[in-house]
């Protein structure tokens with residue numbers, strides 16, 4: 072994992088002091104709330120329904136044990152003993168006092184964590200494939216590039232007052248676990264015939280009220296030119312985006328309005344200029360960063376056998392582990408989707424357990440996934456049983472990765488001041504209805520995603536089944552969507568028809584799922600059946 | 616308008632800045648005003664007769680002016696670039712880095728806060744229009 076050197080540390084420490092200064096000026100009344108708001112947002116501090124919420128960046132979703140323990144410490148000391156992993160692989164604390172924020176940030180700085188650019192109109196935390204560095208299907212670990220880009224886009228003077236938020240995502244695998252085409256810019260590391268690394272660049276994706284899937288604007292951007300190319304994109308957008316309507320300022324709208332060809336032409340023109348300025352860090356800097364991401368010292372000669380004599384353990388292994396590039400190792404997924412719980416929530420004590428397990432069994436690495444689960448990326452197969460037993464003891468051994476109860480739900484009306492409807496209770500009701508593991512296994516991969524309003528933080532557009540909370544004459548109402556995907560076969564979900572109340576939408580989900588069961592052919596997932604037969608049979612079952 | 620904050624030693628241009636269109640029309644003027652939506656690249660062919668560019672910030676959240684300033688500096692312009700309008704003290708460092716070297720904000724800035732905030736960061740991560748050296752260069756010489 073990357074480690075700060077003295078420069079990184081001094082910059083983060085300076086940010087803590089700058090924010091301390093800003094909070095002081097705000098509390099002293101030298102700044103209006105209007106003036107303070109964008110400053111606190113650039114540092115991840117939101118004012119929610121009941122309290123301040125603080126969002127901590129977890130670059131490309133990677134954490135070491137000291138960091139996990141510090142997250143636990145802050146949850147215990149300044150919050151209510153738990154916290155929440157988000158769909159951007161970040162962590163949020165929902166019950167924070169303004170005057171304590173500078174001290175919290177100072178604590179985080181000690182373990183090389185910060186809240187820089189985790190909200191506001193800025194370049195947000197860069198996300199990546201949660202299996203990076205471990206996945207059997209990747210060409211290389213994309214995180215060194217993500218870290219390089221993180222650094223050069225931190226406090227970028229030209230791009231700190233952008234038209235809206237801006238999100239990068241990285242992958243290096245053909246299978247897309249990072250939903251790259253739902254980002255403003257999605258980057259896939261590829262290798263050309265000459266053996267050189269570069270990126271496929273996708274631009275103009277995003278959810279929200281006007282969802283767009285990012286389009287390929289460059290098939291091969293030489294890796295050493297990545298920063299210049301990204302600056303070209305950002306500059307075209309910063310200069311030409313609308314500034315008169317907050318709902319039309321995301322880059323996806325500009326790409327759509329100009330057309331992808333014209334947008335690309337402008338980016339290429341700007342790139343031709345910027346690439347001459349000498350802004351790109353040299354290869355030596357990439358090599359310096361990449362050294363921190365060198366593969367851990369995997370043991371060789373390990374057996375791939377797993378003792379499956381405990382049936383509960385066997386169920387967990389089959390569902391929660393994934394193929395690792397090193398023989399004898401597995402990627403272990405820890406579910407944060409306990410039936411009836413709040414997806415993504417984790418207690419301080421559970422965080423400590425995760426930190427211990429990472430230290431003992433996973434070369435000190437933990438990952439956060441955009442589906443709000445946690446990963447131990449490098450576990451010896453022989454250790455899986457011990458890991459599982461510890462997870463059982465901590466209440467973290469649920470078996471539901473990518474199944475119907477592995478639901479993404481945004482905070483919704485329980486926390487969020489923008490919400491139309493609650494998301495968490497809907498997720499809980501669906502999870503309870505499908506709690507039976509055999510039924511879940513039978514249904515196979517099925518991704519339900521729930522947003523409490525059109526801002527789509529719960530990614531409903533990308534759900535095999537999506538649910539969107541709307542306000543209908545002052546009451547909470549839910550629209551149902553089908554057919555979305557955030558994987559390499561990215562698609563946008565479509566609305567089925569008129570909305571439902573809370574119980575109605577749970578029933579409608581069940582009807583859609585039963586329709587799938589009736590129509591599926593061997594091996595077909597819900598999404599495959601929907602794509603094959605279309606919306607009609609589902610509509611009939613739901614509304615007929 | 617409060618007193619201008621200036622980081623240059625030459626004599627300020629004393630004539631009022633004119634709009635980009637007028638500036639391009641009349642060749643005796645040396646001061647031009649760039650609105651947030653203006654395409655600053657239209658100035659590039661006539662840069663040698665510009666002494667002052669005022670870049671207006673209609674709202675502090677409108678960041679187009681940062682790109683305008685950088686494009687001017689990247690094109691070799693060494694004259695004055697003044698930020699006017701809704702310019703807040705917490706933005707000054709970014710503006711300085713983008714090439715602004717004078718400020719005439721709508722509301723006055725507290726000089727102590729300016730001083731503190733302009734020097735708060737010991738290092739930067741990237742090249743810009745100032746002479747700050749990015750950390751990757753410090754790391755590799």
Ligand code: SF4
Pocket residue numbers: 481482483484487488489490491522523524525526527528529
């Ligand atoms: S989708 Fe809407 S309700 Fe849910 S967290 Fe985002 S803004 Fe809030």
